[in-house]
Amino acid sequence: MSKIHAPTATEPAEGRLRAYVRVRVGGLPGAFWVLWGGSLVNRLGSMVNPFLSLYLTGVRGVSLADTGIVLAVVGVGSVLSQPLGGFLADRFGRRAALTGGMLANGATLLTLGHAPGLTVLVACCFVLGITIDLFRPAAQALVADAVPAAERTRAYGLLLWAVNLGFSVAMVLGGFLASHGFQLIFWLDAGACTVFGALVWLAIPETRPAVRESSAGGYRTVLRDRAMLAFAGIIVVYAVVFQQAFATLPLAMKAAAIPSSSYGIVMGVNGVVVIAMQPLIGHRLNAFDKSRVLATGFAVAACGNALAATASAAAGYALAVAVSTLGEILVFAITAAVVADLAPAALRGRYNGLIGMAWGTGFLIAPLVGTRLLDIGSTLLWLSCAALCLLASLGQLTLAPSLRRRAVG
Template sequence: MSNAIVEKPSFLKSQVGGLPRPFWALWGGTLVNRLGTMVIPFTGVYLTQSRGLSLAAAGLVMGVFGAGSLLSQLVAGVLTDRIGRRATLSGGMLATAVMMLALGYSTTLPAIVASMFLLGLVIDVYRPASTALVADLVSPAERPRAYGLLFWGINLGYAVGMTAGGWLAGVGFIWLFWIDALSGVVFAVLVWRAVPETRPRARHSAGGFGLVLRDRVMLGFTLVMLLDALVYGQTMTMLPVAMTEVVKLTPGQFGLAMALNGVLIVLVQPLVSGWLGRRDPARTFALGMAVMGAGFALTAFVSSTLGLAVTIAIWTVGEIITAGIPGAVVAALAPAELRGRYAGLSGFAWSLAAVLSPLMGGALLEIGPRTLWFTMGGVGVLSAVGMLLLGPAIRRR
């Protein structure tokens, strides 16, 4: 009988071990990039306070940014498959850095509009390339955990970047543009130096998105993602408006409650990503969306900071449950040589939701807060049902 001691893997190793070194280079670059993401959350304030634009003009400029963003991931998906993951990601980040500085130094309305459109066009180019890289580098069994860890890094960096950005905006807005640009350059260089090109040889002449659009399962999943994004989009559009204008919370009270979202993700996500990654993706995603929908529906009854914090905690749990699944599903559905296009179509759903969420949410809030939040709860449930219906087809892939 052997006396050898079998060492159990440590908790840390079980959560972060087993993933290839290039993945961690991608993760580190993503973290640095999100640490420097300071301009977009404060764009409205910058346009009105620093550049003196009216609210209407600022809204027009933000709409132009959204138009560019709609095209961004579709174009990037094609580039990812044609010129490569590494070149697309690094090139997109360098272009974003250039446009950040161009916007920061633009003083006339035509220059600001042009800079915002081009920034919207390049700012999300890295996303399809990043999604395809993870699919190329990581085994199918580990992909949900890998995408979950990327989600965690994004939220960790964003929480710190938002805090620093708020302080730097008071010192001078131009600092935000420089830090955002420099973080993009660091991301680009890190990926170019430490991540190999993984684009496989194409077996099909895809001709744009032809093959993707003929994949009914992928189209169904994109619709599910659109519903998911319409619900989550309210956190950045109508939730702050409803809480401050209807419930009469102060911005400070709202910000304090919203901080719970980032804290829960940073603390809980790495603890559960491995376990969630071993569950059936369709059923897990459906559970997460049902929980998220319940959290938003309960927002109809919020009358205090504590009540808001409770609902935020509920829908954040749903967000954590779903975090690593979309990327893993897209990777499973896509042929290797079309992963960029598939990721681009999935990302397009989020870009479209960024345009539709404020329009839809604003119209519903005009009718009444309960109409808005009950509708969002219903959309979350609809997304969950849609995912369950897609489950058998996804499992066959």
């Protein structure tokens, strides 16, 4: 009589675990995972930019007023960064643009860390702004090239997860290293850039479609795309709100007599929520209409900002950040997928460059508008942000039919 194999107690659990992992990360090409790993390494080393103001004031002796000007110079460079990166990605290929951008950023970081005077320092900060996101359009275009359309939302969500995981670790590690001197931070950041660029160059084949640029068009084609321009306008509105977490939230908490140490804890909630929630919902977003998901994300962010208007303690602001982060997960996972739907294959770099410029423009506007509203009152600031999010949500629903037609086409 043959012996029948009885399943062990561990087999069902192992099967469920494999299914859980497969649904969330399975079926994506190797090129994507190289990009994912490189992005994680890059964000693990991204310590200079978050602590740049401390470096300028504490190490280089720049006054607070002049530090604001220097950071604005970085912002101007960052607005130019992604349109330039998009041009390079379409003209010279994704690998060359991404690797070149990373190496340029690394070289700039090392030069900035050893800049001999204020003039060179300011010039390096401007170049830093240009190079810091030079790689991003190429990375987004590479995903659109390599990943099937039905899987792009999941892929972009996984990239968001890697970026937030790396950023969360970098903030903790960077804070520790900054208290012991800044030179190592500059070298680690530059090294992470080099590793990311080398990984892409050595392990990812070129994915740019073989289409002559003269036949594909350039930024004129992008700027004639009304649906793309409208979508970029919506992103500017949301970016103004999103950046308040860095521009005015610490000031609002200080005005409420909340210790500055609590701001780091409150912002840590953002990373925790993304790391915990994105694997639970990211793979499910492909089944839903992109515009409805975006509109929902904007509306959830509105709720988070409305909660901030009622906050008077760190716990209240932490709850507001947690809710806003749920909206952020939806927005960031879907935005790049919408751009991929709109962009002709040969212009994916430029389309991503334009949406990157939209983010940069919103980031520039954010402190100008936010600080003036905060002068009037914290409640007005956060209710205005909630209203802007609702405006973005309504705009997205209005634009939805055009985006659906383009996605089908």
